[in-house]
Amino acid sequence: MLKSKFKYFLTLLENKSITILTHDLVDIDGLASCFTLKYFLNQYFKNQEISIFFSELSKLAKNFIRNFSKKFPEFNFSYNKNINLSKTDLFLIVDTNNLNQIKIDDNLDILHLGIPYTFIDHHYIGEKSGINEIKKSSLTFENYSSTVEIILDLFEIYNVALTVPIKILILAGIITDSGFFKHGNNKTIQNVSKLLGEHINIQDILFLLKRDIEISEKIAKIKGIQRVELIREGEILIGITNTSSFGASVATMLIKLGFDIAIVLSKELNQYRINTRAKKVVCLKRGLHLGKILEEISEQYEGSGGGHDGAASLITNKETDFIITKIIEKIKKCL
Ligand SMILES: [Mn+2]
Known part of the structure; x- marks a missing residue:
């Protein structure tokens, strides 16, 4: 099943000029x-034109590239900041399934370009x-x-050999997205174990992921704590707060502090962002899925939202008190 899906996927890519892109x-x-x-596609197809487009990198990603490049100066992290539409037959969108999270250009969006994705x-x-259809x-x-x-x-399926830098990139992706294994499963650990070995030490990867926390982030976290409002629902503690930036790391901090569920509102340039987190055990035991809740809300009240069971976000320009009330109502229904 999995193999036939992968095979079908690769057939669609054959002889196409591909632009790989991801969320902002x-x-x-x-x-x-x-x-x-x-790297995989270059090995698999040999002569195919493949480029990468990024709108803006997160601070964490920039920091990682700096650390990684010291270790592997020959690794080429080049990408485009503009998309050559005449040279793109297909968009390969990775790490998001929400077109609203992709920023190409103020006046362009993938849906209306007529290029398959x-x-x-x-x-x-x-x-x-x-x-x-796309699914x-x-x-x-x-x-x-x-x-x-x-x-x-x-x-693995197509027997393409992994180089050391490629293995390290994969490990860094797994470790950060699983929240250092907090959101992981058995397969996460098995994959990590496969990749580590003689030339790759787990401590080296953790070292590459190290970063200095800026004072602005520290202040955002402190203010986030000062303003937090507690809602108790039986044994479950929900924390709601707001901050001008670093909403995701404030939400993660509230969970570390002892909240089971965290909701953090941040005002951005001309929109609001709501970051949510929940303890994995609450998601598993109560069937809570924050990604599902935020996607439903974004469909009902305009905006773009989604994510995982224990980590999700929503962007909206609507009145946020009302949206947050709706989120809490939906969360409470699961508890
Ligand atoms: Mn991801």
Whole structure:
């Protein structure tokens, strides 16, 4: 089943000029997925034109590239900041299945370009309008803790050898997206164990992922704690707060602090972002799926939302008190 899906996917790519792209503010899984996929396709197809497009990299990804390049100066992280539409027969979208999360140009969006696209992704996909056709050709598996593991399957099924830098990229993607294994499953650990070995030490990867936390992030976290409101629902503690930036890391911090579920609102330039996190045990025991909830809300009240069971986000320009009330109502229904 899996093999035939992969085979069908690769047939669609044959003799096409491909642009690989991912969500805005590229994270380490997105970064690793793009470059390992490009490497795989170059080995598999030999003479095919494949390019990578990024809108903007996240701070974490930039930091990782800096550290990685010191170790492997010959590794080429080049990508385009503009898409050559005349040279693109197909968009390969990795690490998201939400077109709203892709920023090409202010006046351009993938849906209206008329260029076919397909996904490799591990986020909740749901029943978004128009997505069913695309689902057939896509490699979307929600049970993977990172997108880069789907690409690792491609290497394994088609016997393409992994180089040391490629292995390290995959490991970095897995470790960060599984939240250092917190959101992982058995397959996550098995994949990591396969990749580690004589030339690759887990401590070296952790070292590559190290970063200094900026003062602005520290302040955002402190303010996030100062403003937190607690809702108790039986044994479950929900924390709600707001911050001007770093919403995702504030939400993760609330979970570390003792909340079972965290909701963090941040005001961005002309929109709001809501980051949510939940403890894995709460998701598993109560069937809570934040990605599903935020996608439903974004469909009902406009916006773009989605993610995983224990980590999801939503962007909206609507009145946020109302949206947050709706999110809490839906969460409570699961508890
Ligand atoms: Mn990912």
